Amino acid sequence: MLVEIRFHGRGGQGAVTAANLLANAAVREGKYAQAFPYFGAERRGAPVVAFARISDEPIQTHSRIEHPDIVVVLDPKLFELANVTEGLKKNGIVIANAKQKPDVGETFKVYCVDATSIAQSIGLVVSGWPVVNTVMLGAFAKATDLVKLESIIEAVREQFPGKIGDLNANAIMKAAESVREC
Amino acid sequence: MVVKTLTGNYAVAYAVKLARVNVVSAYPITPQTTIVEKLSEMIEKGELNARMIRVESEHSALAAVYGAASAGARAFTATSSHGLLYMHEVVWWAAGSRIPLVMAVVTRAIGPPWNIHVDHQDILDQRDSGWIIAVAQENQEVLDLTLQAFKISEDPRVYLPMMVGLDGFILSHTTAPVDIPDQELVDSWLPPRRQPYIIAPESEVVMGNIAPDEDHFMMRYSMAASMEAAKKVIEEVDKEYGEIFGRSYGGLVECYKCEDAEYFVVIMGSWAGDAKKAVDTLREQNIPVGVVRIRFVRPWPREKLLEILSGAKGVLVFDRAVSMGSTGILFSEVAQTLYPLNISLKGLVAGLAGVDVGPSRIEAEILKFIKQAEEGAIYTPTEWILPEKYAGRYPSSPKEVIAK
Amino acid sequence: MNVNSKPVLEEPKTVFFAPISHPSPGSVGKTGTWRTHKPVVDLDKCTGCLICWLYCPEDTIIRLENDKVSIDYEYCKGCGICAHQCPFDAIQMVPEG
Numbered sequence: 001m002l003v004e005i006r007f008h009g010r011g012g013q014g015a016v017t018a019a020n021l022l023a024n025a026a027v028r029e030g031k032y033a034q035a036f037p038y039f040g041a042e043r044r045g046a047p048v049v050a051f052a053r054i055s056d057e058p059i060q061t062h063s064r065i066e067h068p069d070i071v072v073v074l075d076p077k078l079f080e081l082a083n084v085t086e087g088l089k090k091n092g093i094v095i096a097n098a099k100q101k102p103d104v105g106e107t108f109k110v111y112c113v114d115a116t117s118i119a120q121s122i123g124l125v126v127s128g129w130p131v132v133n134t135v136m137l138g139a140f141a142k143a144t145d146l147v148k149l150e151s152i153i154e155a156v157r158e159q160f161p162g163k164i165g166d167l168n169a170n171a172i173m174k175a176a177e178s179v180r181e182c
Numbered sequence: 183m184v185v186k187t188l189t190g191n192y193a194v195a196y197a198v199k200l201a202r203v204n205v206v207s208a209y210p211i212t213p214q215t216t217i218v219e220k221l222s223e224m225i226e227k228g229e230l231n232a233r234m235i236r237v238e239s240e241h242s243a244l245a246a247v248y249g250a251a252s253a254g255a256r257a258f259t260a261t262s263s264h265g266l267l268y269m270h271e272v273v274w275w276a277a278g279s280r281i282p283l284v285m286a287v288v289t290r291a292i293g294p295p296w297n298i299h300v301d302h303q304d305i306l307d308q309r310d311s312g313w314i315i316a317v318a319q320e321n322q323e324v325l326d327l328t329l330q331a332f333k334i335s336e337d338p339r340v341y342l343p344m345m346v347g348l349d350g351f352i353l354s355h356t357t358a359p360v361d362i363p364d365q366e367l368v369d370s371w372l373p374p375r376r377q378p379y380i381i382a383p384e385s386e387v388v389m390g391n392i393a394p395d396e397d398h399f400m401m402r403y404s405m406a407a408s409m410e411a412a413k414k415v416i417e418e419v420d421k422e423y424g425e426i427f428g429r430s431y432g433g434l435v436e437c438y439k440c441e442d443a444e445y446f447v448v449i450m451g452s453w454a455g456d457a458k459k460a461v462d463t464l465r466e467q468n469i470p471v472g473v474v475r476i477r478f479v480r481p482w483p484r485e486k487l488l489e490i491l492s493g494a495k496g497v498l499v500f501d502r503a504v505s506m507g508s509t510g511i512l513f514s515e516v517a518q519t520l521y522p523l524n525i526s527l528k529g530l531v532a533g534l535a536g537v538d539v540g541p542s543r544i545e546a547e548i549l550k551f552i553k554q555a556e557e558g559a560i561y562t563p564t565e566w567i568l569p570e571k572y573a574g575r576y577p578s579s580p581k582e583v584i585a586k
Numbered sequence: 587m588n589v590n591s592k593p594v595l596e597e598p599k600t601v602f603f604a605p606i607s608h609p610s611p612g613s614v615g616k617t618g619t620w621r622t623h624k625p626v627v628d629l630d631k632c633t634g635c636l637i638c639w640l641y642c643p644e645d646t647i648i649r650l651e652n653d654k655v656s657i658d659y660e661y662c663k664g665c666g667i668c669a670h671q672c673p674f675d676a677i678q679m680v681p682e683g
Contacts, residue, residue: 010622020357024187027359033187036356039299039536045620045663060320060455062352063540077682081619129622295605576601583601 002055003146004065008084009074012044014133017159018072019050021137024155025147026054034059047082054146072140073097074115074132079104095140097132101182112182113139118174124167134168138175149176188360190353193321194286194346195220196360197328198258199230200368201284205250205257207235207243211265212298213350214288218260240265244272244285251276251283252381252389256332258283262350263290263304270308276343277312277405279389280378282335283343286328289317289451290350291535299536300350302451302503306479306511308345312405314412315480317347319436319454321358324348326429327477329368330419336376337419339411349452351536363427371426409481416478434483436475439465440490443472445552448487448516449500450476453539457500460545471548476512484519496526496555498548502533509564517563526555532567539567612661617644621664623679625657631676638668638677 005022009015016037023033034053051065070093073084079102085094094108097115104110119130134156141149153172157165188196194217198206206225208218224230235246240261247257261269266287276283287305291297302317309315314334318324324346331344348354381387393401417433424430438458440446449457454475464471474490476483491497497520501510508514513529520527528551533539547567554560565578577583607613634653646658647668657668669677 011620020187023357027185027187032359034356034358035187036351039351039355043620043663045622046617047619059358061459061541062349062356062452062455064538293605 002053002057002059003070004068005052005054005070005072006065006068006088007050007052007072007074008078008082009048009050009133010044010078011046011048012129013048013074014131015048015050015074018074018133018137019052021134021152021155021159022052022140022147023054024158025137025141025151028151028154029147031056031147032059047078068092070095070140070144072136073102074136076102076116093144095136095143095179096182097136098182110182111139111143111179113175113179115139115175118171118178122167122170122174124171131168131171135171135175138172139179141172142176142179143181149173183361183364185359185361187357188321188325189216189355189357190318190321190324190348191216191288191355192220193325193360194260194328194348195224196362197325198284199224200363200365201256201258201329201332201372202369203230203232203258204255205233205235205247206259207237207246207250207257208259208261209237209240209243209265211240211262213290213354214260214262214265214286216354217286217288221258240268241272244269244276247283247285248272248276248279248281251281251377252279254375254377254380254382256336256375258285260286260288262288263292263298266304267292267307270311273308273311273313275390278401280341280405280408281343282332282341282375282377284328284331284335285313285343285345287345287347288350288354289347297535298350300352300452300502301534301536302347302501302511303534305345305347306503309480309511312342312409313480314340314342314344314409314416314478315347316344316478317349317451317476318353319452319475321348321353321356321360322429323431324353325360325362326423326427326431329363329372330423333372333419334412334415336373337412337415338376338378340408340415341378342405342408342412347451352452361429367426371422413481413483413485416481431477432475434478434481434486435490436473436477437490438473438475440472440474442470444470444493444495445548445555446472446474446491446494446497447500447544447548448474448476448497448512450479450512451502453500453502453533453544456539456541457544459541460548463541463545464548469549469552471552479512479515482515482519487516487519488522491520491525492523494523494525496528496551496560498551499527499529500533500539500544501529501531504531504534504564513563524559526551526560528554528560528562529564530567531564537569543567616660617663618658618660621659621662621682623664623666623681624659625662625664625666625668625677626680627655627657628676628678629654631674633674633676635673637671637673641667641671643667 007015019035023035026033038049072095094110115132115135124131153169247259251257291301335344420433499513503511510529510531632654639647646662648656
């Protein structure tokens with residue numbers, strides 16, 4: 001089964017890294033995966049998207065993802081700035097960094113996690129920006145069961161070894177505990 | 183052996199490291215840059231014992247590795263689009279000198295207007311130069327082809343430089359699982375560097391001076407002969423690589439669901455994957471269609487294509503590059519190859535500047551082509567699949583655009 | 587032929603897309619949406635020195651009649667250069683809500 005995922009973030013928030021880490025985690029479990037950025041210039045602060053595919057079979061297709069099964073929204077403000085549910089499949093899943101349910105209509109299954117507060121509470125802040133991308137992956141793993149939490153943590157630790165890896169692992173676990181359908 | 187999720191560009195860098203390259207030189211250009219960024223990181227960390235030569239342009243980058251290769255080093259460079267065009271003179275120098283060398287070309291459109299997305303205009307612009315030219319479909323193949331390129335290029339039957347093409351962004355910036363072979367296994371498979379002569383301060387060799395016309399002529403003749411010989415070497419290397427590392431791709435071309443096919447798609451690069459997906463769907467409806475993926479543009483797999491396509495009812499060629507004033511570039515190659523056969527033939531120009539062409543579009547084009555061919559043999563050298571934004575507003579054949 | 591004659595600007599006679607563009611405000615959309623922090627001007631502190639107006643890379647400092655300034659929030663990207671350069675601390679970067 002092929003699952004297609006779209007990440008929404010703002011330039012600098014790590015949407016592309018999140019997609020890459022998710023692919024890495026899936027591959028660790030013997031699955032096939034692909035992750036790619038929106039192919040263009042990225043600018044700090046500007047709304048950006050990144051994509052991932054996860055499948056039990058080798059992935060041959062290289063075309064755009066137009067109808068994702070899941071969207072992950074890294075910044076609450078993006079619900080106003082971008083059409084985050086564009087093309088999302090009916091019964092699709094939205095995983096939101098939000099304190100309360102964002103207004104995305106009634107047809108989607110929506111999960112909320114306050115990733116910004118989690119990142120801030122454990123000091124996962126870089127250049128004044130709370131690091132929410134890895135936190136959201138914790139929520140993703142818990143909400144979708146597509147990849148194991150341990151695989152996400154392993155992938156994150158590979159890319160960010162040592163203390164930063166510990167902080168991220170901690171945040172990922174907190175996110176998995178606190179994510180709720182909303 | 184270890185499986186990592188790597189971008190296509192990092193897959194190139196890992197192959198270069200495994201080949202124990204001695205000299206790297208390159209000038210940054212999107213979407214190539216992360217190849218040499220990764221290589222310079224490997225050199226900095228001591229994982230790769232090589233010299234990185236920093237230069238002020240692509241012309242100098244290729245000149246630097248060509249010089250190093252002439253002196254006996256296993257050398258590597260990488261570029262894209264305008265960088266490759268800027269190298270063009272040295273591209274011919276390296277081939278004419280018969281110096282083995284490997285270059286990664288991250289395929290990208292050529293401006294103006296400025297565009298960083300994939301098409302094959304840049305790499306196919308080099309097709310007459312005497313380089314072996316291959317194009318990959320997946321990141322794993324990018325690694326395997328880059329590694330094989332050293333063996334092919336340095337084979338005494340070949341002694342020609344080789345380019346490995348990978349599609350800009352679609353492979354270069356997409357992560358996918360890549361199996362990285364063990365260094366020991368690579369060491370036992372890839373022999374030490376061989377080359378026809380060495381230019382060093384102590385060697386009494388002059389290269390590139392004026393030769394009698396007849397000798398110049400014969401040097402071109404010998405390159406053509408080496409290109410022919412390379413066909414066999416490429417097949418051999420693909421086969422033995424498969425035996426040792428577990429992955430073979432079919433040599434010069436990859437055939438997908440060809441056995442009982444009556445209609446064929448000819449295509450090259452990453453979108454061949456989308457074509458295969460389209461063919462899977464059509465096969466479920468019992469439509470006998472297969473994909474012939476061009477892996478090597480030079481040497482051109484004439485004999486192999488004739489063998490595969492001799493029983494075909496029709497061949498549909500997808501081109502991501504066009505020769506202005508003529509047809510898609512692969513189309514003209516395919517058409518001259520299939521001259522002896524009386525079959526339907528159609529060329530489609532699409533996907534320029536990274537315009538997306540997915541499986542459903544390819545599927546629709548195949549069905550349309552089959553319908554046309556069943557009604558009577560057709561020969562349509564060039565039609566364009568226009569981007570959605572403009573489709574319907576302009577004719578699909580530029581020929582039908584009549585001046586006001 | 588008069589070599590000094592000007593070329594004639596003539597419409598192309600077939601389908602034609604020129605690789606040119608015409609500079610205009612916000613050709614990539616309202617860049618104000620990129621902001622995570624916004625500059626807020628304290629007009630009591632502003633002396634009208636116009637340092638910010640000179641330094642703004644996006645031409646989004648609006649020069650008022652008295653040479654004091656306001657911000658064009660539709661296009662300001664929130665880079666903070668104005669706040670950094672202001673010699674009178676009259677511009678503060680405030681997080682967007």
